[in-house]
Amino acid sequence: xxASGPPIGILAELTHRCPLQCPYCSNPADLLKSSSELNSKExxxxxxxxxxxxxxxxxxxxxxxxxxxxxxxxxxxxDSRGIYTxxxxxxxxxxxxxxxxxxxxxxxxxxxxFQGARPETTELIGAYKNGHQKKLATAMSVRSxxxxxxxxxxxxxxxxxxxxxxxxxxxxxxxxxxxxxxxxYYGWAYLNRAALMPDIEAVxxxxxxxxxxxxxxxxxxxxxxxxxxxYADYPKPCMGGWxxxxxxxxxxxxxxxxxxxxxxxxxxxxxxxxxSLQQIWQHSAALNKYRGFDWMEEPCRSCxxxxxxxxxxxxxxxxxxxxxxxxxxxxxxxxxxxxxEQLATEFAHNPNFEFNYRRIKTRG
Amino acid sequence: MQxxxxxxxxxxxxxPKHVHLQFDNLRGKWxxxxxxxxxxxxxxxxxxxxxxxxxxxxxxxxxxxxxxxAAPKSVIEPDVTEFLQEWSDKLLIRVI
Ligand code: SF4
Ligand code: SF4
Numbered sequence: 001x002x003a004s005g006p007p008i009g010i011l012a013e014l015t016h017r018c019p020l021q022c023p024y025c026s027n028p029a030d031l032l033k034s035s036s037e038l039n040s041k042e043x044x045x046x047x048x049x050x051x052x053x054x055x056x057x058x059x060x061x062x063x064x065x066x067x068x069x070x071x072x073x074x075x076x077x078x079d080s081r082g083i084y085t086x087x088x089x090x091x092x093x094x095x096x097x098x099x100x101x102x103x104x105x106x107x108x109x110x111x112x113x114f115q116g117a118r119p120e121t122t123e124l125i126g127a128y129k130n131g132h133q134k135k136l137a138t139a140m141s142v143r144s145x146x147x148x149x150x151x152x153x154x155x156x157x158x159x160x161x162x163x164x165x166x167x168x169x170x171x172x173x174x175x176x177x178x179x180x181x182x183x184x185y186y187g188w189a190y191l192n193r194a195a196l197m198p199d200i201e202a203v204x205x206x207x208x209x210x211x212x213x214x215x216x217x218x219x220x221x222x223x224x225x226x227x228x229x230x231y232a233d234y235p236k237p238c239m240g241g242w243x244x245x246x247x248x249x250x251x252x253x254x255x256x257x258x259x260x261x262x263x264x265x266x267x268x269x270x271x272x273x274x275x276s277l278q279q280i281w282q283h284s285a286a287l288n289k290y291r292g293f294d295w296m297e298e299p300c301r302s303c304x305x306x307x308x309x310x311x312x313x314x315x316x317x318x319x320x321x322x323x324x325x326x327x328x329x330x331x332x333x334x335x336x337x338x339x340x341e342q343l344a345t346e347f348a349h350n351p352n353f354e355f356n357y358r359r360i361k362t363r364g
Numbered sequence: 365m366q367x368x369x370x371x372x373x374x375x376x377x378x379x380p381k382h383v384h385l386q387f388d389n390l391r392g393k394w395x396x397x398x399x400x401x402x403x404x405x406x407x408x409x410x411x412x413x414x415x416x417x418x419x420x421x422x423x424x425x426x427x428x429x430x431x432x433x434a435a436p437k438s439v440i441e442p443d444v445t446e447f448l449q450e451w452s453d454k455l456l457i458r459v460i
Contacts, residue, residue: 006390008402054390056397084384084397108382109399148382148399174366176455177399219368219453224400 001292003281006054009246011061014043014071016251018064020090020126021357022115024154024189024196026259027063031360037251040070042272044077046249049277051081061088063251066098072105079106086111088152091138092131096145099138103145110142111150111179117165121158127357139173150177155206155228156196157348163206167213171221178221180210182228186260186315188358195353197344203231230344234305235312235328242314243287247277255280257287260315264324290314290324297325299333369452369459371422376460377448378418383456385413398456412447418460422448 016031038046047058058078065071066089078085087102091112099110112135115125119132142149151170155163163180170178182203183189183196198206210225217223229235239246243257250256253272262269267286270279281287289295293306300311312328320329321336329336371377379385384397394410396403405413411432415425426444430437451457 054388056388056395056402082384082386086399108384108397111400146381148380150399171366219455220366222455 001288001294002283003243003287003291007050007243007245007247007281008055009057009059010047010050010055011059011246011248012043012046012065012074013061013063013248013250014065014068014074015063016360017067018062018090018358019067019092020064020115020128020131021359022126022154022188023192023355023357024156024183024187025358026184026187026189027358028187028260028262029191031358032251033360038249038253038272040073042253043070043074046253046272046277047074047077047081047083049272050247051078051083053278053281055083057084057086059086059088064090064093066094072101075102075105075107084108089113089138090126090131091135092126092128093134094138094141096137096141099141099147100145103147107147109148109150111152112139112142113152113154114166114169115154116159117153117162117169121162125158136173139175143174148177149173149175150179151175152179152181155180155182155198157198157202158196160198160202160206163209164213167209167217167221167223170223171217176222177224179224179226180206181224181226184226184229184313184316186263186313186319188356190263190319191356193343194347194350195355197230197347197350198228199348200231200345203228228344229313229316229328229330230340232330233332235309235316235330237309238313241292241310242290243281243284244291244310247281247287255284255287257290258313258315260313261286263315264318266324295325297327300327303333371445371449371452371459373421373423373426375422375448376418376420377416377422377452377457378460379413379416379456380458396456403456408443409447412444413451413457416448416457 015037016027017034075085085107086109087107088111114135116122122132153166185193214223239258248256254269256269269286270284296311300306312330314324317326317328318324327334329340388395394405426437426441430440
């Protein structure tokens with residue numbers, strides 16, 4: 001189905017380069033090298049086309065977007081077009097000075113990720129020395145630059161018991177938002193499922209903690225809670241529906257409906273290097289493939305919840321069942337749901353693990 | 365630690381700098397852009413938001429809107445107060 005309207009947001013993955021090596025990174029297992037990244041002119045052109053197309057928000061992400069020295073230009077341009085800019089950073093290489101420059105360019109909001117609420121956890125997960133201290137400093141300079149702050153906490157079994165500390169940390173830092181985001185198992189996280197999966201008891205404890213903090217911190221801190229798929233009853237409306245609200249542009253200009261879409265082997269995604277964004281948004285066969293509701297099979301096709309969750313995640317359906325058209329196994333109505341639960345329990349009780357850290361494959 | 369702001373008739377709400385209330389030419393409607401969210405306010409919400417200038421008190425807003433809609437203040441008041449408290453709780457408006 002072709003697009004029924006313009007996208008609301010663009011998520012620009014400016015680069016796959018990142019000083020951290022989180023084993024759940026949502027970047028693809030095949031990371032792109034800097035030589036294949038769009039250059040400044042190409043990105044500016046993408047943003048111009050996106051603004052013309054009607055986007056209202058731009059999420060500048062990666063990898064680590066601040067490794068791009070042209071970030072300033074992008075923010076300045078987006079701001080001049082009235083677009084809301086959101087910087088998604090790991091916060092280990094962003095000086096206070098540069099942050100102030102970015103703020104002056106018109107940056108609207110910053111999201112800083114914390115791998116742990118404790119320094120040793122942040123260091124273990126990100127495989128980056130003294131990362132925690134640097135993140136704290138970045139978060140503080142975000143606040144002193146007068147910008148709103150979101151703390152993003154990706155949750156898995158090595159930090160799920162730190163959830164109360166994440167909440168305290170966010171309040172202490174004066175953040176507006178905290179994302180308690182249970183890891184979604186695609187990309188690197190899929191490779192690391194056995195090392196990351198929490199057990200059901202920890203998940204239940206977490207739900208209680210988050211719900212009571214949401215109530216007690218009303219008007220102080222907004223806590224967004226992303227529940228863990230493998231233990232969910234219903235799937236998430238991934239990205240607000242396939243190619244519906246948001247488009248992603250990968251570092252090399254490939255246009256995607258979500259981070260993991262390239263894991264679906266049969267799909268061929270188009271690039272802004274060959275076609276206009278408008279053309280791709282309207283006519284890309286891969287974007288049209290799972291847009292809307294016509295592609296659905298039972299039980300989704302006749303399910304009233306389809307308007308809410310769009311049948312869940314295509315990439316997860318593909319990863320678990322081998323068929324991207326299938327109902328997301330995170331849904332309890334899916335015939336594959338029981339299997340997913342069992343898988344989660346097995347992973348969660350696997351005592352031996354070794355992280356497969358996110359790394360760019362060396363040449364050769 | 366910060367406290368939750370509870371609105372009173374003398375509070376003066378303001379849309380903070382990082383929340384943008386703007387007209388979207390392409391879609392022909394007003395939009396609110398905030399960290400990680402986009403809202404499409406209906407007509408009444410929009411009228412209230414436009415009065416969130418940091419100078420107009422809640423009391424004055426209610427009077428203004430009562431006149432505008434030719435409705436008794438007692439009818440307007442609960443809606444306005446509830447809306448403002450909810451938006452304040454979501455940190456989309458601030459109270460001075
Ligand atoms: S998840 Fe970790 S490794 Fe991946 S981009 Fe973010 S900070 Fe870098
Ligand atoms: S059957 Fe499909 S549409 Fe219905 S709740 Fe499950 S995933 Fe959503």
